[in-house]
Amino acid sequence: xxxxxxxxxxxxxxxxxxxxxxxxxxxxxxxxxxxxxxxxxxxxxxxxxxxxxxxxxxxxxxxxxxxxxxxxxxxxxxxxxxxxxxxxxxxxxxxxxxxxxxxxxxxxxxxxxxxxxxxxxxxxxxxxxxxxxxxxxxxxxxxxxxxxxxxxxxxxxxxxxxxxxxxxxxxxxxxxxxxxxxxxxxxxxxxxxxxxxxxxxxxxxxxxxxxxxxxxxxxxxxxxxxxxxxxxxxxxxxxxxxxxxxxxxxxxxxxxxxxxxxxxxxxxxxxxxxxxxxxxxxxxxxxxxxxxxxxxxxxxxxxxxxxxxxxxxxxxxxxxxxxxxx
Amino acid sequence: xxxxxxxxxxxxxxxxxxxxxxxxxxxxxxxxxxxxxxxxxxxxxxxxxxxxxxxxxxxxxxxxxxxxxxxxxxxxxxxxxxxxxxxxxxxxxxxxxxxxxxxxxxxxxxxxxxxxxxxxxxxxxxxxxxxxxxxxxxxxxxxxxxxxxxxxxxxxxxxxxxxxxxxxxxxxxxxxxxxxxxxxxxxxxxxxxxxxxxxxxxxxxxxxxxxxxxxxxxxxxxxxxxxxxxxxxxxxxxxxxxxxxxxxxxxxxxxxxxxxxxxxxxxxxxxxxxxxxxxxxxxxxxxxxxxxxxxxxxxxxxxxxxxxxxxxxxxxxxxxxxxxx
Numbered sequence: 001x002x003x004x005x006x007x008x009x010x011x012x013x014x015x016x017x018x019x020x021x022x023x024x025x026x027x028x029x030x031x032x033x034x035x036x037x038x039x040x041x042x043x044x045x046x047x048x049x050x051x052x053x054x055x056x057x058x059x060x061x062x063x064x065x066x067x068x069x070x071x072x073x074x075x076x077x078x079x080x081x082x083x084x085x086x087x088x089x090x091x092x093x094x095x096x097x098x099x100x101x102x103x104x105x106x107x108x109x110x111x112x113x114x115x116x117x118x119x120x121x122x123x124x125x126x127x128x129x130x131x132x133x134x135x136x137x138x139x140x141x142x143x144x145x146x147x148x149x150x151x152x153x154x155x156x157x158x159x160x161x162x163x164x165x166x167x168x169x170x171x172x173x174x175x176x177x178x179x180x181x182x183x184x185x186x187x188x189x190x191x192x193x194x195x196x197x198x199x200x201x202x203x204x205x206x207x208x209x210x211x212x213x214x215x216x217x218x219x220x221x222x223x224x225x226x227x228x229x230x231x232x233x234x235x236x237x238x239x240x241x242x243x244x245x246x247x248x249x250x251x252x253x254x255x256x257x258x259x260x261x262x263x264x265x266x267x268x269x270x271x272x273x274x275x276x277x278x279x280x281x282x283x284x285x286x287x288x289x290x291x292x293x294x295x296x297x298x299x300x301x302x303x304x305x306x307x308x309x310x311x312x313x314x315x316x317x318x319x320x321x322x323x324x325x326x
Numbered sequence: 327x328x329x330x331x332x333x334x335x336x337x338x339x340x341x342x343x344x345x346x347x348x349x350x351x352x353x354x355x356x357x358x359x360x361x362x363x364x365x366x367x368x369x370x371x372x373x374x375x376x377x378x379x380x381x382x383x384x385x386x387x388x389x390x391x392x393x394x395x396x397x398x399x400x401x402x403x404x405x406x407x408x409x410x411x412x413x414x415x416x417x418x419x420x421x422x423x424x425x426x427x428x429x430x431x432x433x434x435x436x437x438x439x440x441x442x443x444x445x446x447x448x449x450x451x452x453x454x455x456x457x458x459x460x461x462x463x464x465x466x467x468x469x470x471x472x473x474x475x476x477x478x479x480x481x482x483x484x485x486x487x488x489x490x491x492x493x494x495x496x497x498x499x500x501x502x503x504x505x506x507x508x509x510x511x512x513x514x515x516x517x518x519x520x521x522x523x524x525x526x527x528x529x530x531x532x533x534x535x536x537x538x539x540x541x542x543x544x545x546x547x548x549x550x551x552x553x554x555x556x557x558x559x560x561x562x563x564x565x566x567x568x569x570x571x572x573x574x575x576x577x578x579x580x581x582x583x584x585x586x587x588x589x590x591x592x593x594x595x596x597x598x599x600x601x602x603x604x605x606x607x608x609x610x611x612x613x614x615x616x617x618x619x620x621x622x623x624x625x626x627x628x629x630x631x632x633x634x635x636x637x638x639x640x641x642x643x644x645x646x647x648x649x650x651x
Contacts, residue, residue, distance in 0.1 A: 011476035013553040017466035018482060024463060024523035025485065029492050032500035039500070046506055093345065100338050109638055110346045113353065115645060116634045118582040120601040121623040124608055125356045128616070134368050136355060196349065204642050258495050261584045265605065281495065281585065288499045289589055297499045304496050312491050 033305065039298035046292055058299035070275045071283045071300075074187055078279055079256045081191040082198070086252050087245070089195065090202025095237070097203070098210050108207070111200040119197055123265040126193050130179040138176045145172035180266055183273040190277050193262050198255065202248050209244030213237060243319070250315040257307055260285065280304055356627070359620035363428035367616050378427045383435075386424035392416060428617060433625075435618035442622060444596060445603035446629075452517045452599055453580045457573055460524040465565075468531035469557045473543055483532075489525035495585055502589050512597060516590035521580060527572055534568040535561060574644030578630060600626040 040058055044051045062068045097107050114122065129135050144150040145168075152158035155169035163169030171177070177185045217236050226235050260281035263271060271278030271286070280300060288297025354374070359367055362376035392400060397409050397416075404412045426434075436442055470476075471483055494501075501520050502511070510516045538561065546556045562569075584601040591597045598606065604626055607619050634641045 007475065010474045010553075014470040014474040014476040014479070017470040017474075017553065017557070020463045021467035021523060021528060022482070022485075025489055025525065028501070028520055028523050029489055029494075029497070029525070032497040032504065033492070035500040035503065036497060039503070046503065089345075093342070096338050096342055100335060100342070103339070103342070105638070107342050107346060108642070109635070110349055112634070112638075112642060112645075113631065114349060116578060116630045116641070117353070117627045118584070118601050118604075118623075118630075120582075120584040121356070121604055121627050122352055124604065124619070124623060125352045125359075128359065128620075129352065129355055134370065136370060139370050196352075200349070201645065204645070254493060258493060258585075260495075261601075264584075264588070265608070268609075284499055285585075285589065289502065294499065294503060301497060301499050305492075308491065308493060308496060 036298045036301040036305075039295055040302050042295045044294045044298075046294065048292070054295065058295050059303075061296065062299055062303065067275065067278070068283070070271075070278050071280060074272070074276060074278050075257065075280045077187060078191055078194065078259055078277075079253060081188070082194045082256045082259075083249060083252050085191075085195045086198045086256075087202055087248055089199040090248065091206050091241075091245075093199065093203040094206035094210060095233075098207065108204070111203050113200070114197045115201045117197075119261040120265050122197065123193060123262040126189075126196075126262075127180060127266050130189060132176070132178040132181060135179075137179070141168075141171070141176050144168075181273060183276045186267075186272045187277045190259070190262050190266070190272070194256065194259060198252065202252060205248050206241065206244060209241050210237070213240040246315055246318045250311060253311050254308060257281075257304065257311075353627075356620050356623055359616060360432050360624045361429045362617060363431075364617060366428070376428055378429060380425045381428055381431060382421055383424045383426065383431055387417070387420055390417075390420045390424075432617035432621040435615070436621035436625060439615075439618060440603055440607055440622070441595065442603060442625060445598050445600045446625070448514075448596075448598060449581055449600045451514065453577045455514070455518050456521045456580050457576045459518065459522045460527050460572075460576060461569065463522060464524055464527035464531055465562065466554065466557050467528050468535055469553075469561055471528070471532045472535035473538075473540070473561075474553070486525055486528050486532075490529060492525075494520055498586060498589055505590060511590050512592060512594045514597065517587055517597070517599065520586065524576065527576075530568060530572055531565060534565055538564055570640060571644040574641050578641075578645060581630060 041053055041055060042051050043054050043057075062071075093107070093111055097104050100107075129137055132138055144154065151163070151169070151172065155161065155163035155166040155172070157163040157169065164173060179185050179189050213236065217240070218232055221232055221236055226232050258281055259279050263277050263279055263282045264285070267273075267277055271282050280303075284297050284300050284304070287293045287300065358374045358376075361374070361378075362372050363379070363381045365381075366372035366376045392413060394409075397413050400412050400416055401409075404415045407415060471479060471486070498520075505511055505516050505519070510519070542560060542564075543556055546560045551559065581599075582601065583599075584605070587599045587602050588605070591599075591602060595603075595606070604619070604622050607615070607622050
């Protein structure tokens with residue numbers, strides 16, 4: 001067989017082998033983006049006879065109506081709270097686990113459990129635990145109020161502080177929050193569940209990153225006088241973990257933007273008290289699927305994709321900058 | 327020095343243990359609630375297992391409350407009583423039949439109140455189909471991108487890299503419209519089709535195939551194997567570890583997925599996946615159904631957790647595969 005013929009044969013089989021993947025990519029990934037873009041300029045609805053071109057009306061509505069203002073607020077707050085905590089706790093857990101001699105596997109296994117469990121199921125369990133009257137959290141907190149030691153320690157009254165001035169003392173006297181039912185607490189509680197669920201994932205990524213930090217670097221740094229643990233972390237561990245951090249942050253941001261299960265499970269009708277937890281995916285679901293306002297839903301989808309692109313570009317920029325200077 | 331070391335390690339373990347406790351509390355509560363009676367759940371009593379005292383299932387009793395005709399039919403069984411007496415005697419029997427210990431009540435209700443087994447079966451059907459189709463599509467593509475020389479290879483690979491950036495959940499709405507247009511909403515196909523293409527799978531397998539020596543493939547060609555035969559009979563066996571990791575990644579994601587099934591399965595219970603089944607349970611639940619609901623949650627969460635505990639290394643490897651991007 002000549003080389004040319006062989007080459008031709010390979011080209012043919014390559015395209016045959018690629019065609020299912022390419023066709024599916026076109027139909028399932030690319031086409032929907034084009035459709036979303038197109039529909040975002042219309043008032044399309046399933047089963048609705050007439051479709052009109054409405055120009056930028058959908059976008060205008062999203063950027064002016066108070067509902068959507070709440071959507072952006074909730075989504076952005078969720079992301080900027082969950083990302084640092086989830087990444088920070090993931091890093092902290094990884095560093096601590098790596099520095100102990102015993103029980104590494106034990107802690108790793110436990111911290112990873114929430115990643116494996118259905119978030120929907122765990123959201124329902126959390127909702128139970130946070131129930132204002134029969135939930136264990138408020139029950140436990142209330143129990144602490146009745147114990148002189150705990151009350152004294154947590155309110156600072158043992159040290160001569162006014163118990164009512166502290167959060168705990170105040171809540172003891174006036175009742176603990178409704179958590180998910182309270183507009184001042186609902187979104188933070190949803191954030192907490194998100195952090196609880198996701199930090200174990202970041203932890204294992206960091207643990208993987210830590211194994212690639214060469215041991216000799218620490219010895220070298222010690223020789224150069226970096227004796228404290230903090231110095232070693234600042235000079236070696238943190239810079240060496242740079243690529244891991246860029247990746248962990250990106251993936252956590254993109255995942256946090258997609259939060260849905262917790263909000264839908266706990267606030268199926270409203271998106272939280274006063275719509276304080278009305279996040280983007282929930283808005284897409286509510287507008288697009290429940291209310292058949294597909295034009296509006298498509299416009300939110302487009303904005304959402306823009307966010308993803310921006311985050312990815314920032315990540316690329318970080319990675320490129322790193323490769324230029326190191 | 328020893329003491330300082332001991333102190334710092336004690337503090338570290340203390341912090342790690344507190345963290346572990348917070349992580350575990352919901353799992354503990356979930357299992358504990360699934361054991362207890364409604365009263366114990368509401369009053370937070372009974373410890374982990376509850377007292378397991380016999381309880382009467384009110385619904386079960388109410389359902390069997392006889393009407394007039396039934397009371398008349400029951401007369402021969404309770405001779406010498408008036409109708410009211412017959413009813414009372416019968417209800418006493420019913421109450422006996424409807425008593426059980428809370429753990430049995432919760433789990434039997436979980437399986438009888440809703441077709442939970444069906445939901446689990448659906449979960450298996452959907453996750454397995456998704457994984458198999460992903461492999462059938464991705465392996466040949468990955469092979470072509472790593473081991474065949476052809477014009478356009480770089481372009482296609484760039485497309486794959488770009489495809490990695492698109493979160494499928496984000497484009498759920500247009501996908502939903504497309505599926506509605508071809509009338510596939512409320513079918514297994516709707517649950518499976520959007521996930522058949524795993525760009526990530528292609529990327530991962532391509533990276534893996536790059537490490538397979540070309541000699542292996544050339545030798546197979548010499549033996550007269552077709553390119554497809556090489557993919558399935560030469561490449562596939564070498565790729566088992568990577569495939570296993572990808573399988574775990576894929577199965578965990580789709581077993582737990584809630585958003586997509588919620589959108590495309592709108593009423594037909596027989597198509598519900600486990601999370602949808604649990605969610606519906608929550609929708610109906612009044613106070614007395616906390617126990618069965620938690621039993622359902624436990625049943626849904628357990629398979630993956632047990633598999634994870636049995637093969638932790640592989641699972642962590644599989645889930646963090648995304649770290650290779």
